[in-house]
Amino acid sequence: MNTTTLKVSDIKSGKKGESGVMGIAKQNAKISRYLVSPSVLLLLAWMLIPLSMTIYFSLIRFNLLYPGENEFVGLENFEFFVTDESFAAGMSNTLLLVGSVLLITVVLGVLISVVVNQAFWGRGIVRVMLISPFFIMPTVNALVWKNLLLHPVSGVFAAMWTFFGAEPVDWFTEYPLFSIIMIVSWQWLPFAILLLMTALQSLDQEQQEAARLDGAGPVDIFFHLTLPHLARPISVVVMIETIFLLSIFAEIFTTTSGGPGYETTNLAYLIYSQALLQFDVGLASAGGLIAVILANIAAFFLVRLVGKSLTEKN
Amino acid sequence: MAKLTIKDLKKSYGDVEILKGINLNIYDNEFVVFVGPSGCGKSTLLRSIAGLEEVSGGNIFIDDKDITDAAPAKRDLAMVFQSYALYPHMSVRENMAFALKLAKQPKHIIDKKIMDAAKILELDALLDRKPKELSGGQRQRVAIGRSIVRHPKVFLFDEPLSNLDAALRVQMRIELARLHHDLKATMIYVTHDQVEAMTLADKVVVLNKGRIEQVGSPMELYHNPTNIFVAGFLGMPKMSFLQAKVISANSLGLTVELSSGVDMCIPVSSDGIAKGSTVTVGIRPEHIQITDKNNSNFTGRLDVSEHLGSDTYCYVNTDANEQLTVRTPGYYQGKYGDTVGLQVDLRHCHVFNNDGQSLYKLNRSAA
Numbered sequence: 001m002n003t004t005t006l007k008v009s010d011i012k013s014g015k016k017g018e019s020g021v022m023g024i025a026k027q028n029a030k031i032s033r034y035l036v037s038p039s040v041l042l043l044l045a046w047m048l049i050p051l052s053m054t055i056y057f058s059l060i061r062f063n064l065l066y067p068g069e070n071e072f073v074g075l076e077n078f079e080f081f082v083t084d085e086s087f088a089a090g091m092s093n094t095l096l097l098v099g100s101v102l103l104i105t106v107v108l109g110v111l112i113s114v115v116v117n118q119a120f121w122g123r124g125i126v127r128v129m130l131i132s133p134f135f136i137m138p139t140v141n142a143l144v145w146k147n148l149l150l151h152p153v154s155g156v157f158a159a160m161w162t163f164f165g166a167e168p169v170d171w172f173t174e175y176p177l178f179s180i181i182m183i184v185s186w187q188w189l190p191f192a193i194l195l196l197m198t199a200l201q202s203l204d205q206e207q208q209e210a211a212r213l214d215g216a217g218p219v220d221i222f223f224h225l226t227l228p229h230l231a232r233p234i235s236v237v238v239m240i241e242t243i244f245l246l247s248i249f250a251e252i253f254t255t256t257s258g259g260p261g262y263e264t265t266n267l268a269y270l271i272y273s274q275a276l277l278q279f280d281v282g283l284a285s286a287g288g289l290i291a292v293i294l295a296n297i298a299a300f301f302l303v304r305l306v307g308k309s310l311t312e313k314n
Numbered sequence: 315m316a317k318l319t320i321k322d323l324k325k326s327y328g329d330v331e332i333l334k335g336i337n338l339n340i341y342d343n344e345f346v347v348f349v350g351p352s353g354c355g356k357s358t359l360l361r362s363i364a365g366l367e368e369v370s371g372g373n374i375f376i377d378d379k380d381i382t383d384a385a386p387a388k389r390d391l392a393m394v395f396q397s398y399a400l401y402p403h404m405s406v407r408e409n410m411a412f413a414l415k416l417a418k419q420p421k422h423i424i425d426k427k428i429m430d431a432a433k434i435l436e437l438d439a440l441l442d443r444k445p446k447e448l449s450g451g452q453r454q455r456v457a458i459g460r461s462i463v464r465h466p467k468v469f470l471f472d473e474p475l476s477n478l479d480a481a482l483r484v485q486m487r488i489e490l491a492r493l494h495h496d497l498k499a500t501m502i503y504v505t506h507d508q509v510e511a512m513t514l515a516d517k518v519v520v521l522n523k524g525r526i527e528q529v530g531s532p533m534e535l536y537h538n539p540t541n542i543f544v545a546g547f548l549g550m551p552k553m554s555f556l557q558a559k560v561i562s563a564n565s566l567g568l569t570v571e572l573s574s575g576v577d578m579c580i581p582v583s584s585d586g587i588a589k590g591s592t593v594t595v596g597i598r599p600e601h602i603q604i605t606d607k608n609n610s611n612f613t614g615r616l617d618v619s620e621h622l623g624s625d626t627y628c629y630v631n632t633d634a635n636e637q638l639t640v641r642t643p644g645y646y647q648g649k650y651g652d653t654v655g656l657q658v659d660l661r662h663c664h665v666f667n668n669d670g671q672s673l674y675k676l677n678r679s680a681a
């Protein structure tokens with residue numbers, strides 16, 4: 001801001017030939033460059049050092065079980081990571097997890113926030129209760145689900161199944177990924193509801209009344225007014241959730257530990273298991289870089305998606 | 315083909331009664347304007363007619379069909395909102411087509427209706443724009459267009475011009491008058507603007523605190539207000555009110571003494587007025603003239619003057635310190651603090667009794 005105004009004054013004073021003002025402006029620009037440089041350097045170091053270390057580790061053999069043998073191996077770690085059967089599983093589980101949670105939270109989020117936006121007795125307390133899961137730590141959340149809800153013997157679900165005379169389900173063995181999706185959705189649904197509920201409050205009342213006079217029923221109003229109005233907040237929800245959902249870890253760690261087999265192993269958990277269960281730092285670094293690339297691809301598409309809906313004139 | 319009848323309509327929010335029994339007949343092809351102070355229930359009445367508010371009592375009929383409990387869409391009326399309420403994600407064309415599409419009309423008919431409405435409102439070039447890309451006046455025209463395409467029996471307008479600047483408001487006002495003439499539709503219009511009310515209306519309904527004070531043509535309301543509220547509400551600047559005591563009453567009128575000590579004989583019916591009772595005399599600015607103070611027994615001290623170019627409005631304080639508004643020609647140059655003579659056109663004075671009711675004017679035909 002400051003530098004641009006200075007530039008404008010540069011041009012003006014240059015035309016008049018007053019070199020004094022110009023000199024001060026130049027000096028100011030120089031000073032401001034010096035003043036911002038420490039933070040820029042710090043930020044660069046902050047990003048570059050871990051990144052270059054990761055790149056370095058990914059190119060050497062570096063297993064904590066075999067110290068000393070740190071020779072350069074080129075892209076072997078990458079090849080190994082990608083061709084391992086766990087990688088395909090990790091990739092598809094990550095995508096499945098992110099995709100399903102996004103779908104569930106957005107669809108349910110829209111429906112619930114539209115319902116809660118109606119006036120009814122006790123709306124305030126219902127809203128607070130809908131938001132509250134978001135404030136529970138992921139680890140605690142996962143433990144509650146594991147021990148109190150989904151447990152095949154002592155869980156609430158098992159009690160319900162038995163009450164209706166059905167055989168209790170052992171969720172984490174029979175539907176492991178589905179159970180994780182359920183837990184994570186429960187955690188992130190409040191976030192979607194919070195954003196969408198806030199957005200709904202700015203939905204114009206008179207537009208809805210005009211639509212009612214035009215003969216629109218609740219369903220028409222939902223599809224023609226509410227949903228377009230929510231396009232922007234929905235894309236924000238999708239973007240923010242994706243960033244966090246790509247790195248889901250605690251929920252898997254506390255419940256299934258990636259199993260059975262690789263059925264609930266996502267990329268984050270895969271990298272963890274390579275690095276700390278198999279002590280192969282080189283391999284884990286290669287996995288980390290692949291995850292960075294994947295996240296960037298996702299971010300690229302998301303930013304375009306969100307950017308489009310944000311700049312769209314509506 | 316649309317007659318609207320409102321019978322004893324009541325509306326409360328909780329314990330607060332907003333509409334306290336409205337009775338009104340609106341005939342086919344009539345342009346009816348609701349006026350009244352802010353918060354008197356104009357919008358509530360309009361929204362009750364539209365079906366957007368559930369009424370607490372009474373009935374509404376369109377062409378003798380009871381629509382009190384009908385859904386808004388089933389009432390066959392269209393409303394134009396103050397904020398326009400255009401659908402922001404739809405183009406002008408889609409905005410206008412929305413109701414027709416919902417009614418499952420065939421595409422070529424929809425297109426034709428939109429083209430007709432666009433032609434009337436000069437929207438042809440704007441059909442593919444979004445509401446955001448339009449000016450205030452254009453948005454207003456789209457909002458009107460959206461109601462025209464449906465060919466409703468009754469149009470409802472809630473302060474449609476209040477968001478526009480003065481020049482555009484005059485233009486839209488003329489367009490609305492033309493539209494009413496072209497469409498031959500029944501229109502109900504809520505406004506704060508006196509000029510809109512006087513120029514557009516066939517019939518003005520003055521509302522106050524949830525009741526109808528008076529219904530009539532603009533001229534009738536202006537010249538023969540039934541009570542002090544209507545008299546004070548209509549007219550810009552306002553009618554001046556002076557306290558007076560009745561000295562004598564006879565068949566020629568009422569002789570009163572103003573608080574400033576001036577006597578005047580006003581030709582109004584003196585039925586039920588006792589000698590010595592107090593009344594209020596109302597005089598419009600155009601019915602007082604400023605004269606030479608030496609030739610007049612009614613004098614006052616000049617306060618502020620407002621020069622409008624064509625006219626000058628002078629505020630004059632009487633000896634009893636009551637304020638009078640006087641219309642003088644534009645060239646009048648009175649100075650602040652001058653003592654001036656006042657000449658009142660007695661035939662056009664209004665007298666209100668203690669309850670604020672107007673006394674019948676004896677020369678009504680001359681009004």
Ligand SMILES: Nc1ncnc2c1ncn2[C@@H]1O[C@H](COP(=O)(O)OP(=O)(O)OP(=O)(O)O)[C@@H](O)[C@H]1O
Pocket residue numbers: 327332350351352353354355356357358359506
């Ligand atoms: N939803 C509501 N709940 C409670 N009171 C309301 C509600 N809507 C309106 N009112 C009250 O009803 C009264 C009439 O409101 P209304 O909007 O009809 O006034 P209005 O004559 O249109 O005023 P304005 O000229 O300012 O638009 C006001 O006193 C208002 O406070």
Ligand SMILES: [Mg+2]
Pocket residue numbers: 356357358
């Ligand atoms: Mg209003």
